[in-house]
Amino acid sequence: MLDYNKSFIEVQFPVSRISKESYKERKAGASQTLTGLGKWWGRKPLVMVRAALLGILMPVSDDYTKDRDIFLKIMTMDEEGLWLRKYKNISKKKLWQLTTEEERKKYFREGSTAKKPKYPKGMSRENKKAMKEELQRIAFNRLSYDDKLSYCRRPEDVELTDEKEWGIINDHLETNSSNLQELIKELGEKRFGHTPKVGDCFSGGGSIPFEAARMGADSFGSDLNPIAALLTWASLNIAGASDEEIEELKKYQKQVFSKVKEQISKWDLEENNIGHTPVFYLYCNETVCPECGYTVPLLPSFIIAQKSKTIVKINETDRKKYSFEINTNVSDEEFKTIDKKATISNNKLICPHCNKTTPISSIRGDKKLNGETIYGLESNNNVFNNKLYAIQYEDNNNDRYYVSPNKKVLDQEKKIKKLLSERFDEWQKKGYIPKMNIESGDKTDEPIRTRGWEYWNQLFNSRQLLINGLFSKYVDELSKTKKEYAIGILGINKISNFNSKLSRWASLREHNIDTFYNQALNPLYDYSARAMSQLNNTWNFDINNTLIKSNKKVSLKNAEEINFERDIWITDPPYADAVNYHELSEFFLAWDKKLLEKAFPEWYTGSKRVLAVKGKGQSFNKSMVNIYKNLADNMPNNGYQIVMFTHQDVKVWSILTMILWVSGLKVNSAWNISTETNSGGLKEGNYVKGTVLLVLQKQTSDDFAFQDEVYDEIQIEVQKMIDSMKGIDYKDIPDFTDADYLLASYAAALKVLTGYGEIDGIDPEYWLFEERNEENPVEKLIKKARDVANSYLIPEEFEKNHWFELSNAERFFIR
Ligand SMILES: C[S@@+](CC[C@H](N)C(=O)[O-])C[C@H]1O[C@@H](n2cnc3c(N)ncnc32)[C@H](O)[C@@H]1O
Ligand SMILES: [Zn+2]
Known part of the structure; x- marks a missing residue:
């Protein structure tokens, strides 16, 4: 007897397995299905959404154990499902450990030891294959769930199609399905009289509507924020597109990239005088020491690369300034000594010339008035200048090395400034670079107060503005379809996330970190910019697509204004x-406004701070x-x-x-x-x-x-x-x-x-x-x-x- 007035999830839920699967999914980092589409904070694991929706739709029988077994089977989280998902082989040594004396006799050659287990000789190829498979299965079944998972794909990466398995599922649920999508439809029909309609009015990065649609439900997602709505739209329409469509979109991405690249080479803004291409540019701020008048580069660390022991040294020049010298493979001792040094630490300038320490707050001219801090930079932001101090180049053998800026690169920097200033007004008008001012708020006050920045474009240096702006320009010029615009805007957001003055340099990984590695806007004293060679991966990002055939709809709206019915609302x-979605998203909106208007004319482009639930x-x-x-x-x-x-x-x-x-x-x-x-x-x-x-x-x-x-x-x-x-x-x-x-x-x-x-x-x-x-x-x-x-x-x-x-x-x- 099945009870459709009750749901599996009301009675039980295999929380431990779902936790483990959720953790596995999160651990996949950037290769999670939707994260590649762009930054959104607090994305929910897809496997959890899948389990939740199935848990609602599945009826309850009088045999709870059987219900659970069937639930796990559909989720590919039972023995058969895990075996289906297994794609890595258990090593021979591990197999040995996992087998009994008896089994070892059967599956290993005589004389095998734990250290050197060997398969029997003289078997036909086919028999050997079958034997190995049998042995893998025996050992696999003995592993703990966690250990099993380390040999498995995620449930979303396999499709349960086995007839026998579906026979067992159909017998229990009195259904007639041969895949997940059919089952979801059938369960919806039994419960609601139609394909289940699922909605999420806080859809963010789109996990819930995406997974619901992928499972076969009619799916609706909405969010107050245009960047979230774009990501949700992209999850359903781009991550949910066919392989052919993705191929077309990839072509479009390549086309935009090569246009930008062509322009950069025409202007000769990257290559050095021996024909090597840059990978990263490392910048720092510099400011004048109030004690001695020297212009000091603000370096929280002199270390550029841990592995190759690369450091930057600063040398006084005759004009009360410093020049940079890059040294690689320095001695352990030198490396250790310099590791302890910095020209800025705990928000204090440590002057390398006069050795005096000055708090940055006093350089900014912050004052206390009636117990409140008045930030001194709000009307004067020339106190911190940008300074290029090192470049990572790649030679013709793909080896990378660091140098301090020479005349050619400094000329390139000058040229960039000139090119940018010639186009600045026009590009702002066209929306290729940000124009918006930074509105005060919990998270946005920090850049305003500590740097005196008033406009979003100030979060980017000239090189970053020119390059990111070129991407916008070509997206605008080359996009013909909504999907092209959308993937173009996503790309611009990825690039601005990795190519801003808030992108940190990590000396251990020798890589730059995105602006939003945390949920804040923290201005830095030293940062890095990506050259075209690095932006290639950022721009031509991978798309993990599965064709979604369900009905799907995405809206940009306040959740208070939802006005149509859904059988199931799943909301987060x-x-x-702690996440200030509305404020943080303005970093992206500043770049996207004009393009969003073209791609989604029915949408607004503001963050609607006042309406955000917070x-x-x-x-x-x-x-x-x-x-x-x-x-x-x-x-x-x-x-x-x-x-x-x-x-x-x-x-x-x-x-x-x-x-x-x-x-x-x-x-x-x-x-x-x-x-x-x-x-x-x-x-x-x-x-x-x-x-x-x-x-x-x-x-x-x-x-x-x-x-x-x-x-x-x-x-x-x-x-x-x-x-x-x-x-x-x-x-x-x-x-x-x-x-x-x-x-x-x-x-x-x-x-x-x-x-x-x-x-x-x-x-x-x-x-x-x-x-x-x-x-x-x-x-x-x-x-x-x-x-x-x-x-x-x-x-x-x-x-x-x-x-x-x-x-x-x-x-x-x-x-
Ligand atoms: C916790 S997040 C959702 C994350 C999402 N489940 C995911 O997996 O990516 C909450 C979302 O609510 C949105 N939000 C805040 N106030 C809202 C409102 N009044 N109407 C609709 N959405 C709102 C935010 O923009 C944010 O995307
Ligand atoms: Zn000084």
Whole structure:
């Protein structure tokens, strides 16, 4: 008996496996499917989205174990699925370790040892192949899930097509599918009467709408921010394009690149006098020491490259200035000594001439007035000049070396300034280079205050502006289709991210780092620019495409204005989030405005700071309630929502609960997926940071309860939840850790609470829409649920009395 009024994810969710898969996906870094399209902060792993959507669509039978097996099969996370995904061979030595004495006799040559295992001799090629395969399978099955994953592709990279497997799935689900897309359609039809319609109104980089569409659902994504909408659009239409289309787009990219390159060579702006091409240009700022009047290059480090022990030395010239000298392969001793030196450290200038130290704030002329800092640079930004101090070239054997600037490169720099100033006004008018001024804000104040920058173009030096501007110009001139414009704009964003005054030089990797390696705008004293040879990869970026055939739609709009129905809303709101999407995105919008207008004439091009959901407190709560009320109105009674948020303290939980409750939603279940972890990997107990998936449905009850009734119910619900989790815990990998049980107890509390229309003494509007600092009643109830869980989870070997004398923290440790 299948129950389509219930969902798999309401009952269970294999959180440990999904965490491991999510971690594997994140670890893939730049080769994750969508990250290559461009920078967006806080992208969610696709595998988690896939599991969540399947979890909603899958019905529940009376055999939970079977349900779980089928779920894992569809996700290619069961034994067969993992085997399908396995693409690396287990080494011979490892095979030996993983086999029994008996097996070794069978699969290895006599005389083999752990150090030198050998396969038997005299077998036919075919037999040998079959034997090796058999052995791989035996050994593979004995590995832990983590170890298995290291031999596997990601679930998104394989397609389950095996008839036998689909037979098992269809038998259980009473379906008739032969691939994931067909199954999703069928499950939608059974539940909603049509292909499921999925939406995300905070779509950001597009993970949710992309994965939903790729799985075969009708997909909708929207975001308030034009850069996010562009990325979402690109995920569906470019990462979702056919191979032929991608080939055409690649041609277009190449065409733009060669136009820019042609122009740069015509102007002779890169090659040095022996015909070598530059790779990176290293710049620093320089400023005048107020003590001695020397113009000092500001170098936080004199080290250029760690491996080749390359350093820059500064030498005084007769005009109270410094020239640069690059030395490679210096002695260990010299390298160590110079490693400790700098001309700027802790925001203080250390003058190499007079040895005096001056705080940068006093060079800027910052003043304190009534306890507030008045930044001195706001009207005078000639205090820090740009200075080229080293160039990395590549010779004809592809070997790279560093030199200090010679006359030719300095002439090239001069020429660049001249070329740029001749075109500056025209290019700004045409939108090829930024014109926008930097609006003050949490993150944008730093460049304004510490550098006196007023316009976005000041975040780029002349070389960067000229080159990035040329890309814009040719995108504008060569784009014919929406997709060409879009991929062109994405390219410009990638280039500006890697080619700004905020792109750091990493002496260890001998590479430059993007502006947004963190979620801020930190001006630097030394930075690097990419020459054309490096921009080649940045511009001609790889696209991981899968043809998407589903209906898909992308809008640019405020989530409060969603006005059509979806069966399922999966959202990842900017919850109490440190990421200032609206401000950071202006870095890109400054480059994209004009091109966006051409590509998407129906869109606005501002970041709409005022409308962005941000911060904490009443205004945040109000906009969240408006949005989630609206989403609840725009879904059928049997519809579902999943709200993702970062696992935080009880207070945050309680506020979110009240927001969702007031919006007319009730909690069904909650699951925690560890999406991030430290370098140790995601082993048991190594719980770091999680994304909580709250599963919600419409709240239609007008039942009323008293708080103590609610408390009693919470107690029962918590115990029920823990029992059922224990009942379906996985034997091979324990699926639930203490953190999961604790979370489940929160969820149980929320479930009971939001199941009522009204609870005596709890007025969520009072707590949400006015300034309150005291502990709210929901917080109290959640804490009670936590206590219930803690005492319910007493380890067997512990005596009850003793257990109750321990603090929660102690209990946590002991278990
Ligand atoms: C946490 S991010 C979503 C990330 C996304 N799930 C992904 O995987 O890339 C939240 C998004 O909400 C958007 N946002 C903020 N305020 C909004 C509003 N009022 N309406 C719509 N979107 C908004 C931000 O621009 C941001 O992209
Ligand atoms: Zn000095």
